[in-house]
Amino acid sequence: MAEQDAVPFLDLRAVQLRQRETLHAALDRVLDSGWYILGPETSDFEAEFADFCGARHAVGVASGLDALVLALRACGVGPGDEVLVPSHTFIATWLAVTQVGARPVPVEPRPACATLDPDRLAEALTPRTRAVLPVHLYGQPADLDPILAFARRHGLRVIEDAAQAHGARYQGRRIGAHGDAVAWSFYPGKNLGALGDGGAVTTDNPDVAERLRLLRNYGSRVKYHHEEAGLNSRLDEVQAAFLRTKLPLLEADNRRRRAIAATYLAGLADCPRLTLPTVRAGVEPVWHLFVLRHPQRDALAARLAKRGIHTVIHYPVAPHRQPAYASLGLATGSLPIAEALQDQVLSLPIGPTMDDTQVQRVIAALQDCA
Numbered sequence: 001m002a003e004q005d006a007v008p009f010l011d012l013r014a015v016q017l018r019q020r021e022t023l024h025a026a027l028d029r030v031l032d033s034g035w036y037i038l039g040p041e042t043s044d045f046e047a048e049f050a051d052f053c054g055a056r057h058a059v060g061v062a063s064g065l066d067a068l069v070l071a072l073r074a075c076g077v078g079p080g081d082e083v084l085v086p087s088h089t090f091i092a093t094w095l096a097v098t099q100v101g102a103r104p105v106p107v108e109p110r111p112a113c114a115t116l117d118p119d120r121l122a123e124a125l126t127p128r129t130r131a132v133l134p135v136h137l138y139g140q141p142a143d144l145d146p147i148l149a150f151a152r153r154h155g156l157r158v159i160e161d162a163a164q165a166h167g168a169r170y171q172g173r174r175i176g177a178h179g180d181a182v183a184w185s186f187y188p189g190k191n192l193g194a195l196g197d198g199g200a201v202t203t204d205n206p207d208v209a210e211r212l213r214l215l216r217n218y219g220s221r222v223k224y225h226h227e228e229a230g231l232n233s234r235l236d237e238v239q240a241a242f243l244r245t246k247l248p249l250l251e252a253d254n255r256r257r258r259a260i261a262a263t264y265l266a267g268l269a270d271c272p273r274l275t276l277p278t279v280r281a282g283v284e285p286v287w288h289l290f291v292l293r294h295p296q297r298d299a300l301a302a303r304l305a306k307r308g309i310h311t312v313i314h315y316p317v318a319p320h321r322q323p324a325y326a327s328l329g330l331a332t333g334s335l336p337i338a339e340a341l342q343d344q345v346l347s348l349p350i351g352p353t354m355d356d357t358q359v360q361r362v363i364a365a366l367q368d369c370a
């Protein structure tokens, strides 16, 4: 098959080039302003993003990982604490917990929707548990109501990892302020992506917001006066200006992702060896990823690649199996659901600029190959 017929996993260049002129104008605005860090673009983006999420406050930071780290610190999580995290997630969720000196305690997901199973929280609880960190994985909100109820019962904080869920809804309300703090990433490939690194934390709690503003800026409210040992983790003006240019497209982009997902779900329903993603009642996912399962995943991915269909695995090695976390002593076999998912999941091409012909080519290839 000719290379121009290949279906890329995500055509990020095409995503950006739709806005070439307005992105250039945004860059010019920053150049002309003479203000490059913590200026008007950042505060305007924070207000616009908070409004979009239905949260009272948004605080721009340098990345999604930093958003998680700062959200944990702003909620008082630190050394000696335990944080309940999904066993199946991108490693940043766990890294944030270890960066603040706390211990990640994995909780298995519900295999059907791949998000944290609230019924398994109780068995992971200890006197040191301080917080729960659900992830809205693949763009589908975790089941927040039972998680929030559990946290209230046991005096825990809830920090959400929303790096894949810009615009997703839980019980009709956008993700952004259900828990104590919600961490966002604007890594270029996310549903709302900058042209570099960026992140934010949203919250309804003014004390958490205040603490985040201190922590991201050297722990300083007044220049050269430092109330605590903070970080340099600021969303810069150029990325904020780009994000302000891109935010107005997010709803339409998410609609396109939903349409592609609906076409995949209908077109692949008859492939007996595929397990398709399921959407729980009461949630509206934004399909950051379309992830199916197959018992011979690697062979399937190879057959698809031969036909020019590019797929990715999210994620091939669960965090507890990574050398980085060997010291936690979580043996192979200790988290069987996460381990089965790592061997079976496969992400199909999806993105706002993918056209109907490409979607049909993916479906036809899977009907032949799966």
Ligand SMILES: *Cc1c(COP(=O)(O)O)cnc(C)c1O
Pocket (backbone or CB within 6 Å): 063, 064, 065, 066, 089, 090, 092, 093, 135, 137, 161, 163, 164, 185, 186, 187, 197, 198, 199
């Ligand atoms: C992308 C991502 C992050 C980290 O975001 P960065 O901006 O890359 O630091 C955290 N959690 C999840 C689930 C992600 O997908």
